[in-house]
Amino acid sequence: MKIGIFSDSWVPNLNGVVISIINEIQSLRNKHEFAIFVPKLKQAIPFKIEGVPIYELKSFPFPPYPGYNIAFPSFYLTKALHKEQFDFIHCHSPFSLGYAAVLASRVLNNIPLLNTYHTHLVDYSGHLVGGIQGEKFARLSGIQEMIWGYIRWYYKYSDVVITPSKTFQRELTCHGVKPPVYSLPNMISSVFFRNDHSKEEQKAFQENIRKKYEIKSDRKILLYCGRISYEKKLEVLLKAYKEIEQKYPKTFLLIVGDGPHLKMYKKQASQLNIRNIAFTGFFSHTKLPYLYRMGEFMVTPSDTETQGLTVIEAMSQGLPVIGAAGGGVLDYIHENRNGLLFPPGNWKACKAAIETLLDNPDLISQFGRTALKIAQKFSTKGFTTQLERAFSITIKINASR
Numbered sequence: 156m157k158i159g160i161f162s163d164s165w166v167p168n169l170n171g172v173v174i175s176i177i178n179e180i181q182s183l184r185n186k187h188e189f190a191i192f193v194p195k196l197k198q199a200i201p202f203k204i205e206g207v208p209i210y211e212l213k214s215f216p217f218p219p220y221p222g223y224n225i226a227f228p229s230f231y232l233t234k235a236l237h238k239e240q241f242d243f244i245h246c247h248s249p250f251s252l253g254y255a256a257v258l259a260s261r262v263l264n265n266i267p268l269l270n271t272y273h274t275h276l277v278d279y280s281g282h283l284v285g286g287i288q289g290e291k292f293a294r295l296s297g298i299q300e301m302i303w304g305y306i307r308w309y310y311k312y313s314d315v316v317i318t319p320s321k322t323f324q325r326e327l328t329c330h331g332v333k334p335p336v337y338s339l340p341n342m343i344s345s346v347f348f349r350n351d352h353s354k355e356e357q358k359a360f361q362e363n364i365r366k367k368y369e370i371k372s373d374r375k376i377l378l379y380c381g382r383i384s385y386e387k388k389l390e391v392l393l394k395a396y397k398e399i400e401q402k403y404p405k406t407f408l409l410i411v412g413d414g415p416h417l418k419m420y421k422k423q424a425s426q427l428n429i430r431n432i433a434f435t436g437f438f439s440h441t442k443l444p445y446l447y448r449m450g451e452f453m454v455t456p457s458d459t460e461t462q463g464l465t466v467i468e469a470m471s472q473g474l475p476v477i478g479a480a481g482g483g484v485l486d487y488i489h490e491n492r493n494g495l496l497f498p499p500g501n502w503k504a505c506k507a508a509i510e511t512l513l514d515n516p517d518l519i520s521q522f523g524r525t526a527l528k529i530a531q532k533f534s535t536k537g538f539t540t541q542l543e544r545a546f547s548i549t550i551k552i553n554a555s556r
Contacts, residue, residue, distance in 0.1 A: 161245075171463075272316055275326070275482065310333070343464055364446070375403070378446070475518075478495075
């Protein structure tokens, strides 16, 4: 069938939403046709997927969240929708392109509409009122309940809603989202399951990283990989590592990723006088396995993830994960099996968890083996089977309307 993909997130931003869309198309393109509707963003090199039309709509920046653009309706959109004649709509965001998905599904034709709830909007409400300082205000002022009202209103137009974790499946259902809500974890890129990586290329890459950031060969590397933005709560990790560095001088914190608050966290690390640290910026997925394999384990202080793809990526390379006990990562980090959990926002508990692994190398190996087994569930085969099942359920519910 012909499937229309709608998303307010797109390249050059490579967040979990964009990665999941690319993975979906690459894994199902032999069975289905796709066309993509996204905002037009500035790109050094236009991104293309062979054989897949990408309709880029004029957009303007959304100041509260740098890197995010809002597309606006146009005759170009309506013309493209009539041209494509979709059999099915899969939407990945509840804003401007989300409205276009509803238009394509409910107004122009009666087309089955599947919506994926990738981002827990309530946890991002602080962006609307001043970032870190605004988060508490958003919680106390009733803004978060207003956002829940918006979520209920927008998703009522869907036939089915899927979300990457059981945690948020329960959240959406408990807060009154009416369409059936299912948990469907996103897969991670097949590059993490390949066995044909060049050992010479990996060694050269890792040696270059050590040289570039002056990481001595005897240092144990702790990793964070993901978007660098305030809701990821990297200040928790930085405060914890400040004391870890003093107690374990032969460690190094490698923070991999880019985002709107990179400068802010670099400044904070400098103010804390953390010495054994490097912010690498963005790396392509083809290089990430090499980076993960440099680490002893990964630490993620974010409690806002609907899934946390980087957690599973790290696990796929045999790394245990220390994470905040909140959000979707609770589905994938199992205490004392493949990692450790600490109360969200508690840097002292984060420090204690890091110390536990640093003091117990055998535990790192044990957790790493279990992590690798769990990560296998997120391969292409398992994901495509479940996604096509979601397609079928959506079509049946739509037909019964």
